[in-house]
Amino acid sequence: MALHLSACAIILYSGDNSANQSAPDAARTAIYNAVARVTNAAGTSSYGTAVHIRGKYILTANHVGGVTYFLLNGSIYQRDPSFSPISFGSVDMKIIKLMTDPGLPEIELYTGNQDIPYETGNNWWNTSTQYTTGTLIGWGRGRDPSDPSGPTWNWGDDSTIAKRWGTNRIEGTASMSYSLGSTNYSYQGLQTKLGRNNGPDEAAMSYYDSGSGLFIEDSGTWKLAGLATSVEASGSSIFSFANNYKNYFVRIRSYASQIEAAIPDLSVYAGWQIDHSLYNSDAEDTADTDYDGVPQILEFALGGDPNQADQNLLPVEQITEISGNRYLEITFNRPQNISGITYSARTTTDLDSWPNNSNGVNPPTVSANGDGTESVTYRRTLALEDADKAYLRMEVSY
Structure with missing residues (x-):
């Protein structure tokens, strides 16, 4: 099995590049808005995808490069250069901190056990296997417009880049192990397969899809269940039961507690300092980075912003x-x-x-x-x- 990095683009079974470029429904608006384009300062280039989790923190595949700027809902956000991205051992995943908070709703991490096939029924004669269908959201290339017909769609060029969503059934877990450059990855993953005739919204990852989010519904809330990392075939997406080409994701359930622990706790002084980009001398209790006469320790105690002058909190x-x-x-x-x-x-x-x-x-x-x-x-x-x-x-x- 050959694994290839992919970065942010969704190819649909229908082959329609203009489809699915807005949230599928009101319930999925928050997760759609949470998916960011990894880009340049002008927002005109693509390097991958990322998922905003909460506050200033964003999740993407570890192998995605160029993680300096992120396009979220029409606005460009810059990475905090003093905050080293947090990686998770050999898992192809990392947390990036932004300089400013986009003000988006928090996206919950899925921690249940129905992100993989599960059995229903009380007796052996009426037991059935249930599958969960996820919504995949990513930024990037679509199909090649010159490709006349499916079910095999060649990947397009940068002119086909757009944010799209699609759906796919989660087939189960996968023990991932591969190398990209000099980095070796090994982690618990999820997999989807590219079937045929499963509806026009069935999705496959293509170039620039790494870091895309795979979301599932849990008790009425859409949660992040997978982070896109790799595909089994490069250059085209083949929707065929005969080939069953697979897409792979970091299984969020396996690493949710590590992700939560890595995000600074804003309820304590040390976490608040990191969140507000206070490092070295700027993090001293008596420092006053916004020159409003309120030292950092008092800013924290009174709910202030150390980077925005405000004496009214005294x-x-x-x-x-x-x-x-x-x-x-x-x-x-x-x-x-x-x-x-x-x-x-x-x-x-x-x-x-x-x-x-x-x-x-x-x-x-x-x-x-x-x-x-x-x-x-x-x-x-x-x-x-x-x-x-x-x-x-x-x-x-x-």
């Missing part, structure tokens, strides 16, 4: 009247989903002498804002009428 002092007495308060917003940060308040009547405890400050009042943040208010215990002057500040530590 705590605000106010005086509140209760039963005829006035009290000094300090209020700020903080994310609800971060961990490892301790918030506290300090009060004093002398700016040159601050205590190292929260004596004289009531426990905070916390209320949810309904947007993933919560409002926190600290109040001095003593009324202003009982002091000539008073000061209050918030501190964070980790």
